[in-house]
Amino acid sequence: MLTLSSISVAFAGRTILHNVDFTLAQGSFCGLIGSNGSGKTTLLRTILGLVKPDRGTVDTGGHEIGYVPQKIQLDPFMPLRARDVVALGLDGNRFGLPLPSAARRRTVDAMLTAVDATGFADRRVGDLSGGQQQRIMIAHALVRRPKLLLLDEPLANLDLRSVAEVVSLLHTLSFEQRITVLLSAHDMNPLLPVMDRIVYLANGSSVSGTVGEVVRGAVLSRLYGYHIDVIRVHGRVLVVAAGGEDGLDADIACEPVHVTQIR
Amino acid sequence: MFSGFMINTWIAASIVAATAGLVGFFVVVRGASFAAHALPLSIFPGAAAAAWLGINEIGGLVAFAALGVIGIDALSRRGRPEVATALTLVMLLGLGTLFLSRTTTYAQEVYGLLFGQVLGIGAADITPIALVSAAAAGAVLLLFRPLLLSAVSRDLAQARGAAPARTDLAFLVILAMASAVALPVVGALLVFSLMVGPAAAARNLTDRAGLAIALSVAISLLTVWAAIALSYLTNWPVGFFVGFFGALAYGLGRGALHLRRARRAMA
Numbered sequence: 119m120l121t122l123s124s125i126s127v128a129f130a131g132r133t134i135l136h137n138v139d140f141t142l143a144q145g146s147f148c149g150l151i152g153s154n155g156s157g158k159t160t161l162l163r164t165i166l167g168l169v170k171p172d173r174g175t176v177d178t179g180g181h182e183i184g185y186v187p188q189k190i191q192l193d194p195f196m197p198l199r200a201r202d203v204v205a206l207g208l209d210g211n212r213f214g215l216p217l218p219s220a221a222r223r224r225t226v227d228a229m230l231t232a233v234d235a236t237g238f239a240d241r242r243v244g245d246l247s248g249g250q251q252q253r254i255m256i257a258h259a260l261v262r263r264p265k266l267l268l269l270d271e272p273l274a275n276l277d278l279r280s281v282a283e284v285v286s287l288l289h290t291l292s293f294e295q296r297i298t299v300l301l302s303a304h305d306m307n308p309l310l311p312v313m314d315r316i317v318y319l320a321n322g323s324s325v326s327g328t329v330g331e332v333v334r335g336a337v338l339s340r341l342y343g344y345h346i347d348v349i350r351v352h353g354r355v356l357v358v359a360a361g362g363e364d365g366l367d368a369d370i371a372c373e374p375v376h377v378t379q380i381r
Numbered sequence: 382m383f384s385g386f387m388i389n390t391w392i393a394a395s396i397v398a399a400t401a402g403l404v405g406f407f408v409v410v411r412g413a414s415f416a417a418h419a420l421p422l423s424i425f426p427g428a429a430a431a432a433w434l435g436i437n438e439i440g441g442l443v444a445f446a447a448l449g450v451i452g453i454d455a456l457s458r459r460g461r462p463e464v465a466t467a468l469t470l471v472m473l474l475g476l477g478t479l480f481l482s483r484t485t486t487y488a489q490e491v492y493g494l495l496f497g498q499v500l501g502i503g504a505a506d507i508t509p510i511a512l513v514s515a516a517a518a519g520a521v522l523l524l525f526r527p528l529l530l531s532a533v534s535r536d537l538a539q540a541r542g543a544a545p546a547r548t549d550l551a552f553l554v555i556l557a558m559a560s561a562v563a564l565p566v567v568g569a570l571l572v573f574s575l576m577v578g579p580a581a582a583a584r585n586l587t588d589r590a591g592l593a594i595a596l597s598v599a600i601s602l603l604t605v606w607a608a609i610a611l612s613y614l615t616n617w618p619v620g621f622f623v624g625f626f627g628a629l630a631y632g633l634g635r636g637a638l639h640l641r642r643a644r645r646a647m648a
Contacts (some may be wrong), residue, residue, distance in 0.1 A: 168539060187536030195638075196410055196533065197584040197593040203533060210530035211543035213523050242588040245642070258537065 119144040119181070119298050120165070120266060125174035127160055133322050134160045138174070140317050140326035142300065144265065147292050148326075149309045150302040152319030158302035159188060161319065162268045165300070181266050184259035188270035188302075192251055194244035200254045201226055201239045207258030225261065233257040233287060249280025253287065260291065267292075269301040273308060281308045288312070306333075333357065382613050386502075393502040393510050394605045397563040398575060400514040402583075402601030403521055404559040405576035406594045407552060409584060411532045415463050416453065416553065418573045419470040421560040423449040425494050425569040426477020433480045439509050442564060446557035449473060454550050496620040497568030510562045517558040524551055529590060567605070571623045575601055578627025582634030600630050 125138040134157045142148055152158050163169040165176055166185055204226050209216065216222070230239045233253045238246055243254060252272055259267060269288070273281045289312040292299045303309060306316065310329065317326040318333075320341050325332050332338075338346040338357060349356040383391070408417040424445045431441025449469055456465030481491065493501070521528070531538035531545040538545040563572040579600035583593045608622030 166540060183540075185537075185540040187534065187540065190534050190536070192533065193410070193412075195584055197588050197590055198529070198533065199588050202590065206526065206530045206533065206537075207541065210526050210538065211541045212526055215522055215525050240588075241645075245645075259540075 136322040148315035182264040184264040186269040398605035401575040402598035405580035409580040421569040421572040423473035429480035574627040582630035585634035585638035
């Protein structure tokens with residue numbers, strides 16, 4: 119479904135990604151986990167073909183890709199309804215005026231139903247809450263029925279309840295329509311119940327596998343290049359760097375990298 | 382008011398106002414107000430250049446419109462668009478000062494180009510105004526969806542294959558065409574108020590893009606018609622009325638949006 123082979127990307131002499139490899143089977147739900155600046159956005163844009171890798175290949179099997187970019191700020195003064203944004207996902211690159219068509223309307227309505235957005239479909243999109251806007255963005259990305267969906271930090275800046283709702287919606291869509299989901303996040307915690315694969319990025323390199331294979335002290339220590347402890351406390355997992363060594367990222371040295379709930 | 386030379390005024394002003402209302406919708410939703418302000422002012426020295434070189438005035442305006450588009454587009458690729466726009470404006474205005482100092486153009490004509498000369502439109506001006514306006518309007522309708530999608534988000538447009546950089550350039554060309562023909566009619570300073578005021582009001586009155594465009598065109602036409610009529614009756618400058626009605630429409634639009642949101646919050 120999706121195979122990346124030894125992808126390397128550098129900008130202005132700085133290595134962003136180095137020999138990133140992984141494969142996703144159809145219908146899998148994969149978290150792309152890493153701290154800010156670890157190259158998650160670059161990796162997603164490389165898969166989309168918006169960034170040309172210096173080395174390596176991306177094979178999407180010719181499938182169409184749906185994409186939800188990070189941090190979309192919708193202008194509250196933009197005179198567009200939520201359903202109009204979904205319709206732009208269908209044919210927003212086409213020339214000419216969109217002529218009213220029953221088929222077009224049915225497709226958009228079906229997508230609005232699938233993301234449970236019928237209740238606010240006719241409201242101005244900039245007036246919606248963050249969670250509602252994220253649903254509309256997902257509908258925009260999926261309205262052409264792609265088999266691969268990439269989402270860049272879709273859970274950032276959402277309240278806890280919206281996070282749970284968006285995760286559960288994505289899981290349902292992935293399960294029912296056999297969509298492969300690759301979702302980036304700096305916090306893997308909300309994804310653990312639904313994620314069957316994980317790609318962990320640090321220092322431009324990656325490890326991938328199941329959560330049980332990847333989120334382990336020995337594996338992450340090798341990835342980060344210094345000692346990492348994965349601590350289980352009260353059914354949660356803390357991923358903590360030992361700290362104090364030369365060249366350590368201050369954030370990682372001082373703080374838990376991730377707080378993770380193990381099921 | 383509707384006889385003789387005034388007929389040309391009504392026709393030319395109506396064409397210019399309708400085009401400004403249409404193009405202005407995208408100026409407002411794409412956040413391109415600064416470009417809409419800078420382009421007419423950058424184009425205006427084209428008339429001075431034409432006078433100095435002894436060529437047709439519209440030719441000079443179009444040449445400077447092209448220079449403005451090329452300048453803004455080329456500089457935007459390397460930096461922030463508003464800096465690129467400002468630099469282009471400054472360079473072309475500087476050239477304009479030079480050409481003005483070399484010609485014997487009367488101050489009255491410069492004043493007309495800045496503030497409009499609606500009452501001095503000749504029959505020969507109508508055809509070029511109509512043709513360039515029709516081209517600008519046609520381009521907006523052709524690019525309707527890419528213009529709207531990249532206004533929502535450049536990332537979304539790029540992922541959908543709508544090439545936002547090319548859309549930006551196309552929009553600058555549209556804006557420059559609409560500005561160049563509006564300029565001799567309503568003046569460099571007031572092209573801007575016609576492009577922004579009606580569209581900014583219209584987007585607050587409805588949540589539908591198509592309806593907002595229709596309202597923007599309607600408000601723009603009403604603004605210009607009322608301004609010409611009142612200017613004819615009072616002998617006050619047309620520009621005053623255009624600016625005043627533009628601001629008034631915007632204020633009423635904001636009030637209407639506020640009311641609609643308050644009503645929804647109560648429901």
